[in-house]
Amino acid sequence: MKPRTRRYHRTRQAILDAATEIIHEEGPDALSMRELADRIDYSAAGLYEYFGSKEEIILAVCQEGHQRLAAYMLEVDREVPANDYLYGIGKAYVRFALENPDHFLLMFSYPEAAGAPENDEMHQENDSSYNILLQGIGRGISEGVFPERPGFGLDELGYAAWTMVHGIAMLRVTALREYPLDLDAVDDQVIHNFLRGLMTA
Amino acid sequence: MKPRTRRYHRTRQAILDAATEIIHEEGPDALSMRELADRIDYSAAGLYEYFGSKEEIILAVCQEGHQRLAAYMLEVDREVPANDYLYGIGKAYVRFALENPDHFLLMFSYPEAAGAPENDEMHQENDSSYNILLQGIGRGISEGVFPERPGFGLDELGYAAWTMVHGIAMLRVTALREYPLDLDAVDDQVIHNFLRGLMTA
DNA sequence: TAGTAAACCTAACACTGTTCGGAATTATAA
DNA sequence: TTATAATTCCGAACAGTGTTAGGTTTACTA
Numbered sequence: 001m002k003p004r005t006r007r008y009h010r011t012r013q014a015i016l017d018a019a020t021e022i023i024h025e026e027g028p029d030a031l032s033m034r035e036l037a038d039r040i041d042y043s044a045a046g047l048y049e050y051f052g053s054k055e056e057i058i059l060a061v062c063q064e065g066h067q068r069l070a071a072y073m074l075e076v077d078r079e080v081p082a083n084d085y086l087y088g089i090g091k092a093y094v095r096f097a098l099e100n101p102d103h104f105l106l107m108f109s110y111p112e113a114a115g116a117p118e119n120d121e122m123h124q125e126n127d128s129s130y131n132i133l134l135q136g137i138g139r140g141i142s143e144g145v146f147p148e149r150p151g152f153g154l155d156e157l158g159y160a161a162w163t164m165v166h167g168i169a170m171l172r173v174t175a176l177r178e179y180p181l182d183l184d185a186v187d188d189q190v191i192h193n194f195l196r197g198l199m200t201a
Numbered sequence: 202m203k204p205r206t207r208r209y210h211r212t213r214q215a216i217l218d219a220a221t222e223i224i225h226e227e228g229p230d231a232l233s234m235r236e237l238a239d240r241i242d243y244s245a246a247g248l249y250e251y252f253g254s255k256e257e258i259i260l261a262v263c264q265e266g267h268q269r270l271a272a273y274m275l276e277v278d279r280e281v282p283a284n285d286y287l288y289g290i291g292k293a294y295v296r297f298a299l300e301n302p303d304h305f306l307l308m309f310s311y312p313e314a315a316g317a318p319e320n321d322e323m324h325q326e327n328d329s330s331y332n333i334l335l336q337g338i339g340r341g342i343s344e345g346v347f348p349e350r351p352g353f354g355l356d357e358l359g360y361a362a363w364t365m366v367h368g369i370a371m372l373r374v375t376a377l378r379e380y381p382l383d384l385d386a387v388d389d390q391v392i393h394n395f396l397r398g399l400m401t402a
Numbered sequence: 403t404a405g406t407a408a409a410c411c412t413a414a415c416a417c418t419g420t421t422c423g424g425a426a427t428t429a430t431a432a
Numbered sequence: 433t434t435a436t437a438a439t440t441c442c443g444a445a446c447a448g449t450g451t452t453a454g455g456t457t458t459a460c461t462a
Contacts, residue, residue, distance in 0.1 A: 032417085032419085033418080034417090034418085034419095043441070045422095046441050105310075164364060167369070193353070196398065244410070246453095
């Protein structure tokens with residue numbers, strides 16, 4: 001790769017990093033092209049050499065967020081029973097949301113950013129967060145931990161699990177953002193209750 | 202009530218209706234003070250006689266949304282077994298989100314709008330959507346349909362039910378907004394599966 | 403009918419994302 | 433090394449935003 005394109009990619013990444021930083025520090029509304037440019041010693045107009053619009057920058061930030069979310073889930077220890085592993089997956093999903101609330105909200109405000117860069121089909125790449133979840137459930141099925149019911153196969157089980165952890169994560173970063181009591185313990189029970197439902201046919 | 206204050210309230214409501222209309226037709230980003238004023242034959246500055254800021258208008262729209270959501274849930278037939286009633290509650294929650302996606306998303310982007318106008322404690326008024334859900338679960342408990350487990354009482358059951366329906370609703374208006382297949386049937390199974398989990402101790 | 407308060411608008415301010423034209427920098431070719 | 437070309441970058445401007453100050457019109461009251 002030529003020095004030119006390498007420098008180009010480095011600047012692109014600097015823009016994305018600064019944007020992520022602003023979103024983390026001051027929220028998504030505070031992200032303006034001029035402040036973003038200031039942080040990396042550019043002018044606002046200069047950014048348009050690297051991104052076509054502000055929306056493109058936000059979209060790229062969202063895509064990075066989805067990768068980071070997947071990274072959270074890949075860190076989970078797999079050397080445990082399938083149901084315990086799935087519990088870890090769910091907790092990782094929620095933990096990412098709690099540790100990056102604005103980023104998490106942004107990711108799901110731009111649905112078109114959910115997939116891979118050059119792929120309009122949803123979650124088709126292998127290491128998407130949804131695919132990791134799906135593989136965990138598939139493992140539980142093949143190990144006989146989760147019995148498949150008629151009309152409630154892998155896809156339906158995956159959908160059910162996703163809605164549950166996503167509901168927890170979403171509520172906790174929006175409506176329950178300031179909730180004073182400890183919800184982690186309740187989350188545990190909710191997830192375990194769900195998994196128990198899957199395990200008993 | 203004097204004609205003056207009556208006219209004042211009518212204008213206030215006209216502003217909120219127009220704002221809701223714009224959000225429904227063109228999305229929340231298209232809501233500008235000038236277009237909003239144009240729709241009801243005012244100038245942008247004139248609106249500030251009725252609301253302190255654009256955010257106040259959005260907040261009021263969100264509060265109306267929460268009331269409408271509660272109305273959806275109050276329409277559900279109560280003359281059925283407790284578990285069937287809760288199923289109806291859940292479906293009503295999701296149906297509101299699907300029929301008012303932008304409004305629904307906005308409501309949960311402004312967490313401070315979740316409660317009553319003069320009440321910073323969450324969901325304290327009786328006919329909030331969450332309270333309706335909670336009462337449905339309470340009925341199931343008192344009728345012996347849902348057994349209370351240790352450390353998993355009414356509040357925890359309510360939280361669990363809320364996260365589930367909210368997860369379904371949220372995913373379907375964001376990440377799965379354009380999903381081609383029919384998810385209503387899957388939602389049925391997911392909700393029923395959840396309720397079955399509650400019914401079996 | 404005179405005086406007062408409410409309602410409303412015009413004009414402006416500071417900000418936003420974006421574009422245009424040219425200037426500075428860097429790479430390529432002679 | 434020098435001339436040419438391409439890339440990179442910026443200042444200035446444009447149309448739009450929410451908001452405010454000041455003044456004018458309207459409506460109510462005494």
